[in-house]
Amino acid sequence: MQTETISLNGHPFFLRRWGDPALPVLLLLHGFPEYGGAWAEFAPLLADRYHVIAPDQRGYGRSWAPEGVENYRGSALTGDMAALIEGLGRGKVVVLGHDWGAAVAYGLAMFRPDLVARLVIANGVHPAPFQKALIEDPAQREASQYIRFLRRTDSQDILAEDDFDRMFRFFSSKMNLGWMTPERLAEYKAEWARDGRLGTMIHWYRASPLVVPAMGEDPGPLPALPREKLMVRMPHLLLWGADDKALLPVATEGLEDFAPDLTRITLQGCDHWLFHQKPEEAAAAVRDWLAR
Numbered sequence: 556m557q558t559e560t561i562s563l564n565g566h567p568f569f570l571r572r573w574g575d576p577a578l579p580v581l582l583l584l585h586g587f588p589e590y591g592g593a594w595a596e597f598a599p600l601l602a603d604r605y606h607v608i609a610p611d612q613r614g615y616g617r618s619w620a621p622e623g624v625e626n627y628r629g630s631a632l633t634g635d636m637a638a639l640i641e642g643l644g645r646g647k648v649v650v651l652g653h654d655w656g657a658a659v660a661y662g663l664a665m666f667r668p669d670l671v672a673r674l675v676i677a678n679g680v681h682p683a684p685f686q687k688a689l690i691e692d693p694a695q696r697e698a699s700q701y702i703r704f705l706r707r708t709d710s711q712d713i714l715a716e717d718d719f720d721r722m723f724r725f726f727s728s729k730m731n732l733g734w735m736t737p738e739r740l741a742e743y744k745a746e747w748a749r750d751g752r753l754g755t756m757i758h759w760y761r762a763s764p765l766v767v768p769a770m771g772e773d774p775g776p777l778p779a780l781p782r783e784k785l786m787v788r789m790p791h792l793l794l795w796g797a798d799d800k801a802l803l804p805v806a807t808e809g810l811e812d813f814a815p816d817l818t819r820i821t822l823q824g825c826d827h828w829l830f831h832q833k834p835e836e837a838a839a840a841v842r843d844w845l846a847r
Contacts, residue, residue, distance in 0.1 A: 556595070560617070563638040569617035570639075571595075571609045574602030580645050581605035584636065586654020586679070587756055588726060590616035590746045597830045600838035604845075605649070610639060612659065614755030616746050621755070627762035633662035640670045647672035649845065652679055653830065655759055664787045674787060675841055677794040678827050680806045681787070681813055682765070683780040688806045689767055690774045695803050701725070702760055702767045711754040719744050722753070729800035734831040787814040792844045794837060795821045796829035818844060 557572045591609040598607040611618040652660025657679020664674045688695040714722040768774035791814040825832040
């Protein structure tokens with residue numbers, strides 16, 4: 556692995572790279588509450604065929620972390636990664652997004668299709684099916700109530716208490732964190748403890764236009780979701796850890812309406828953290844699909 560800090564739109568972003576730079580590019584986009592180093596097990600498994608790049612995204616790790624919720628709107632986050640791809644000068648690349656990284660990956664696919672050859676999403680959601688599920692499906696709405704907590708102004712202070720004890724319990728809620736060794740947890744805590752980082756990580760939730768009604772609240776009508784603007788027209792793989800308790804299968808129902816060239820692959824015996832629980836199986840699934 557090699558590391559470097561580059562400038563994107565005039566701001567510093569920290570990258571990790573694996574594999575020969577002459578190989579086709581695979582861009583890995585992490586989610587919450589991870590960082591680019593979270594791909595350390597998975598990325599080398601594809602580095603024989605791809606030049607794998609994993610940035611710390613805006614507000615995370617050693618990358619630019621401006622104050623202010625307004626700096627974390629989807630267009631800005633997508634713009635960072637568009638600048639990264641354009642700066643490579645390699646044309647279209649393969650983009651893989653997990654969790655919140657999926658939101659950026661979908662943003663690139665929908666609004667900068669000139670930069671994305673193929674799209675892989677792992678336990679992440681397209682905004683239209685997910686918003687529909689939040690409005691219409693009580694189980695998904697209940698599973699997503701944590702978003703309402705995170706949007707509180709003091710959530711980062713609560714999660715940082717007792718050496719991030721609340722953060723760890725939040726991270727592991729209803730999920731299998733058997734892969735989280737003490738050494739790896741120390742690495743995660745070091746990233747969370749960087750000056751102001753936990754707050755800027757959570758700003759992604761605060762800036763999102765997603766409507767998350769409280770339980771028992773009248774959600775009102777489904778927000779307008781213009782289908783033509785939200786289309787994913789390149790080949791798209793949805794890789795899914797079957798036991799995810801935060802994102803339920805209903806959150807991806809109807810995805811084919813927005814992604815006509817969609818392949819679904821479900822991995823059994825893993826949940827939201829599939830890349831840590833079954834990295835070899837996940838890498839094989841991605842490798843095989845990309846080779847088609």
